[in-house]
Amino acid sequence: MRMMLAPRARPGRLRRLRGAAVALLLLAAPVPAAQAAGTPQPDAAPPRTVPELADWTPGNGSYAIGPGTRLVAHGRAAREVARTLADDLRAAGEGRVPVTGGSPRDGDIVIDVAPGRRTLGAEGYDLRAGKRLEITGATGTGAFYGTRTLLQLLAGDDRVPGGHTVDVPRYKERGVGVCACYIHVTTPWLENLVRDMAYNKQNQLLLELKVKSDKHPGANSWGYYTKSEIRRLVALGEKYHVTIIPEINSPGHMDPWLEKRTDLQLTDSDGKPQPSRLDITKDEAFAYYTSLIDEYAEVFPAKSWHMGADEYMLGSDFAKYPHVLAYAKKKYGEKATPQDAFVDFINRVHAYATGKGKQLRIWNDGLTGANTVPVAAGTSVEHWLDVKTKPSELIARGYPVQNAAYSLYLVRGGFHTDTEALYEKAWDPRQFEGETLASRDGITGAKISLWPDNGRGETENEVAASMALPLSHVAQVTWGSAHPDPTYAEFTERAESVGHAPGWRNLTKPPVADGTYTLRDTRGRAEPAAYEIKRTADGYVTLKSTKDGDCLETRSGRLTLNVPLEPGSSVTRESCDPASTLQRWQLARTADGYRLTNAITQMSVYVTDDGRLQQYPADQKAPAVWKLTTA
Incomplete structure (x- = not known):
């Protein structure tokens, strides 16, 4: 789950030597002829990305997108990567960059898929920045990951320093696991996750979830996903090279x-x-x-x-x-x-x-x-708990083993991974629960896991805020070095400098300002009522009645994971409690007004013919549409 309460900052690239420090260095060291003549020297340190560029050779000059920039690509795979990059450049504010099959010229971005570059493997890439920017992969996936690096470099300073990298992942599986197995995690939230995963070169989203069944309608308890929702999510995953693996x-x-x-x-x-x-x-x-x-x-x-x-x-x-x-x-x-x-x-x-x-x-x-x-034989094992059969034994027997250690878990209202402690001890996928291995052989990679054991313990946005750095950390250790920066604080700066993926949506901005509003059901089934609407710290809203001072809440019906997930249960006014996640709501614009959905149950408010408020999944009962007027 990869969202934050607010977009991470995208500061410009750090300038290492300034003012008096530069003068002192010049006085203390011999001056090369080229430097004395005013030729700028390349920065030897690799530019900051997540994951880190482990192999970086600096060059002269820099590359920036200009008004004449084109995306040059030949062949189906390269053109597909180029088209995705064009979409993302536009989302990042770089305007429309055309895709062409012509001959490259200075200022262009060149995307190439060269199967003969076998040393790049299935996901590695070669990136060269100078008068033009060239990205080469042995596969379309490799070239795609090169474009993610480009986007991160542009996010930092709108300019790519001259240089060259050959960047190849250490592990095949770089994953995130999400248990949407009882509660419903919203699809916009999951779409943001897919974009950010791809941005950080993570390639595997494992989803434990319920798809609304046509064959077994009696099993369709909430919160399921419709097949159309899943098809859209899978299509986004395919576009961004994230494989979505289902679990029942x-x-x-x-x-x-x-x-x-x-x-x-x-x-x-x-x-x-x-x-x-x-x-x-x-x-x-x-x-x-x-x-x-x-x-x-x-x-x-x-x-x-x-x-x-x-x-x-x-x-x-x-x-x-x-x-x-x-x-x-x-x-x-x-x-x-x-x-x-x-x-x-x-x-x-x-x-x-x-x-x-x-x-x-x-x-x-x-x-x-x-x-x-x-x-x-051939069964892939995800190791999360220390039991009698150790990872080394599983690997010796020939089973592919992924590290899904409990130390990488985030549980709603419960255990949260200690990313700083893991970073400082240079945790990597060889360190399993109960055993540390000397070799990477047989280890497919690692994933971070999200569980809703106390489903009302935190909202999606709260989980997102706490997950940003853990996800960056797992992306780093599964692609490259476990300790790219001397301190965790510096790694945090690295992660914040690249920000979110282009196209990432800030889901924490309510569509109306704080204030007192009269809510009118457009179908006239509910009596108009005045509420004080106030944004919560995690980006939802509370609705406090001006009549009795109570807050709108859903609490009735059978509880699952401490959440009232029973469709048709009542929406009532209860004593206001700022700590209650069940009193937090999402307001969403519709063509005729606003829809009101509970932040935890993800069911919308429905009005019965006799004016009572209930919660239902949107595909079971049409949500009420509310007109809001300033009271």
């Missing part, structure tokens, strides 16, 4: 899908069903889960499928489910363990996903070593 956690944490499928819930020895656990011994349960894989494949083209496979027995143990052991012994013999039934389910999903052209991904905590049946 199973066989544990399946309560969002099993609420009305009690027949598929695991039942304990006392006959009590477990709403979050899928019964892995039932063929119908496997068929249900794989039907969800098929439906998600309609909107997610990624060649990976994340099944989670974590915390299946969280708060319980296999001894309470003797039929699971019976299933394992029947299939694998008398020496089988209940854990073998769990691994069997993973392997069956692996076989199904592989048959659909997708690599399976799982969390590591279920690999406790209590199984006799091995996890299928």
Whole structure:
């Protein structure tokens, strides 16, 4: 989740030597002939970017976009990169830069995809700045990342210092994980995240979420995403070279899908069903889960499928489910363990996903070593918890392993990663929970993970503000050096100097000024009411009634992750509490007025025929449209 309360500053490039300090240096050192003649000397330090340019050779002069600048590209892949760069240059305030296939001239930006440049790999690039600026990649993705560096350099000073870099990532997977698995994280917020990820050369967004199902409408509890929303997000990811990988956690944490499928819930020895656990011994349960894989494949083209496979027995143990052991012994013999039934389910999903052209991904905590049946070869393991089976053992067995360490987590209303401490000790993806490896071999990369355990603990904008530097840090350590600057303060300056990606939207600006307004429902179902509207520190608004001094809030209905996510529950006036996130609202302009949406539930205010206020997803009930007039 990569937003901030306000856009980060984009200061000009630092000038290292000024005033008396320059004079003292000139007196103390011999003066080269070229310098004595007035020729400017190139700065040996690489210009500041995130990630850092590890290989930088300074040159003379500088490059700047001028009125005659063109984007010169030949071939389909290069032209596609050039068109995206043209969009971003315009969003960055550089005007319309045309894309052409002509011969390059001074002042142009040249984009080239040269498959013969094998040393650049799939994502590296070569950038040269002088009278013209040239970016070369062995693939379109590599050339694209070169354009991200260009945009960052222009953000700092509108001018690129003369020089040359060959920039190649250390790790293949540079990721962010977002659990939108119960609550609804808004799509504008996710779109901002995709843009900023690409800007910092991160390439993998793992989303645990619910897509509104056509095949299983009974499972469509809020907050799902419509398929059209997902298609737009995936298209943005494809444009910006961010692969979006979906996750439906199973066989544990399946309560969002099993609420009305009690027949598929695991039942304990006392006959009590477990709403979050899928019964892995039932063929119908496997068929249900794989039907969800098929439906998600309609909107997610990624060649990976994340099944989670974590915390299946969280708060319980296999001894309470003797039929699971019976299933394992029947299939694998008398020496089988209940854990073998769990691994069997993973392997069956692996076989199904592989048959659909997708690599399976799982969390590591279920690999406790209590199984006799091995996890299928090729399964990618995301290591977040220290258990008996260590990363080194997984790598030795040939499994691709990603570092998803708990130390990189941000939990709403809970644990937040300590980025400064990680930076100062030069944390890198070799440092797993419980084990540090000497080599990068077998490690695919690392990701930072966002969880909504207390869904009302923080708003999206608050999470965004706390995440900006952690995300920059993970981008840095997965691409290059773990410690590019001597201090964390200097790394913070580096991250702030590049700012946000072009096209990033500031979601913290309410469309109306603070003041007292009368709200009128345009359909006349609700009585007009006067409210004092006031912006909150995180960029939402509160609505305080001038009649009774209470604030508009949603609190009724069943709670999920401490959030009232039940459509149709009441919107009421309650005693004002500045700390209550449930009293924070988003005002959004519409053609006829304003829509009012709760900042936490992401459901909009709907007015019943008898004038009561309720909350509903916008695709279930048309949100009320409000006219605001100054009271």
